[in-house]
Amino acid sequence: MRDPERTRASILGAAFDEIYHRGFHDTSVNEIVGKTTLTKGAFFHYFSTKNDLGYAIADEVLKEMVLERWIRPLAAYKNPVQGIISRFRKIIESTPDEHMALGCPLNNLTQEMSSVDPVFREKLRAVMQLWISETEKYLTKAREQGYLKPDVNPRQVAEFVVMVEEGAFAMVKNLRDKKVYWSLYGSLKGYLESISQKPTEQLSA
Amino acid sequence: MRDPERTRASILGAAFDEIYHRGFHDTSVNEIVGKTTLTKGAFFHYFSTKNDLGYAIADEVLKEMVLERWIRPLAAYKNPVQGIISRFRKIIESTPDEHMALGCPLNNLTQEMSSVDPVFREKLRAVMQLWISETEKYLTKAREQGYLKPDVNPRQVAEFVVMVEEGAFAMVKNLRDKKVYWSLYGSLKGYLESISQKPTEQLSA
Numbered sequence: 050m051r052d053p054e055r056t057r058a059s060i061l062g063a064a065f066d067e068i069y070h071r072g073f074h075d076t077s078v079n080e081i082v083g084k085t086t087l088t089k090g091a092f093f094h095y096f097s098t099k100n101d102l103g104y105a106i107a108d109e110v111l112k113e114m115v116l117e118r119w120i121r122p123l124a125a126y127k128n129p130v131q132g133i134i135s136r137f138r139k140i141i142e143s144t145p146d147e148h149m150a151l152g153c154p155l156n157n158l159t160q161e162m163s164s165v166d167p168v169f170r171e172k173l174r175a176v177m178q179l180w181i182s183e184t185e186k187y188l189t190k191a192r193e194q195g196y197l198k199p200d201v202n203p204r205q206v207a208e209f210v211v212m213v214e215e216g217a218f219a220m221v222k223n224l225r226d227k228k229v230y231w232s233l234y235g236s237l238k239g240y241l242e243s244i245s246q247k248p249t250e251q252l253s254a
Numbered sequence: 255m256r257d258p259e260r261t262r263a264s265i266l267g268a269a270f271d272e273i274y275h276r277g278f279h280d281t282s283v284n285e286i287v288g289k290t291t292l293t294k295g296a297f298f299h300y301f302s303t304k305n306d307l308g309y310a311i312a313d314e315v316l317k318e319m320v321l322e323r324w325i326r327p328l329a330a331y332k333n334p335v336q337g338i339i340s341r342f343r344k345i346i347e348s349t350p351d352e353h354m355a356l357g358c359p360l361n362n363l364t365q366e367m368s369s370v371d372p373v374f375r376e377k378l379r380a381v382m383q384l385w386i387s388e389t390e391k392y393l394t395k396a397r398e399q400g401y402l403k404p405d406v407n408p409r410q411v412a413e414f415v416v417m418v419e420e421g422a423f424a425m426v427k428n429l430r431d432k433k434v435y436w437s438l439y440g441s442l443k444g445y446l447e448s449i450s451q452k453p454t455e456q457l458s459a
Contacts (some may be wrong), residue, residue: 150369159428160365164355170430177428208425208434209441216421220413223364223382225375229413236414240441243448 057095059085064102065110069154073103073161100166103158107172111155112179119214120183128196129187130245133210134238137217141230152222156215177215181207201244213237262300265290269307270315274359278308278366305371308363312377316360317384324419325388333401334392335450338415339443342422346435354435357427361420382420386412406449418442 063084067076078099082092096102119136126132151157155176163170185207191197217233268289272281283304287297301307324341331337356362360381368375390412396402402411422438
């Protein structure tokens, strides 16, 4: 007997991968089903349309990816600002060249679907809002703990940081040059240090 | 009798507009021809394929747009750093809401075409390289004239500035919230001031 939750997760995983490589439009339900051990009938038991599957990818896969890659690791740092800098560095180091050419899954899906489908647009917007709000929480904490200058606006910095995290992937996808990542990393680090209150090296956990 | 250069420019203008609104794939040659006073036969005299037309948009329309919007106006500023800040502000102010929902034409075309067609990818990459290199020239000048701290790397700052200029449009397209532009503008301004050598208000032309 199948475990429905596990089956659902395996469909989402296969679908995410196909869509990330080929785009939402160019990926068919048949191709997604072919990547699983299910029949097409069983697939439709889980997702009644391809769009429903796309929405679930935004609601479940992309939100989880954002939290797992960018947010949860910040809890391990005494100084959250240092955490944001370190996370960006580690993500650059661990991104395979293939993914660099493919870009950021959230940005790709937004570019492809947000002007076509308003439901998709809302769901993709919610992913980015979550990313910003969770980053903001850590920046608010950093300011409270004295790591950021008192006049810093955590929301404004969170919007800028997430824009850089996203925009860096888009630019590297365009230029196909990993060195640009490190250049952008250096600038983000310099920016965050310029709004920090004490030298970061004294503050890292 | 027709003026061939003007006809060519009118095709490029009509095609750019259609593609900006609907994407490259979803725009047909018939629709572009329909926006001009030409026959389809006359159209093919200028561009033998739809791809050739797309390449000409990158080489001619997008490069010209980058120079016209972001680069040439910088010549009017005594302090180029102040020029970059002012240009960003003016472009936010003058961007119609419709274009905010559509995003940046270069970013859209790159997202759509760079993984599909290597010639397109090279041409779109060249547009971004031009944007970075021209920004770098002004930043080098700013450093020579003492507006930037001596340890500033103009290439690194240029890559960051262009990434912010592009990334801001992508984020606003996703969030559909013009306030975010001003938040990002404030952060870019703060960043550029943090690497400047004297208070910018004393230096503006």
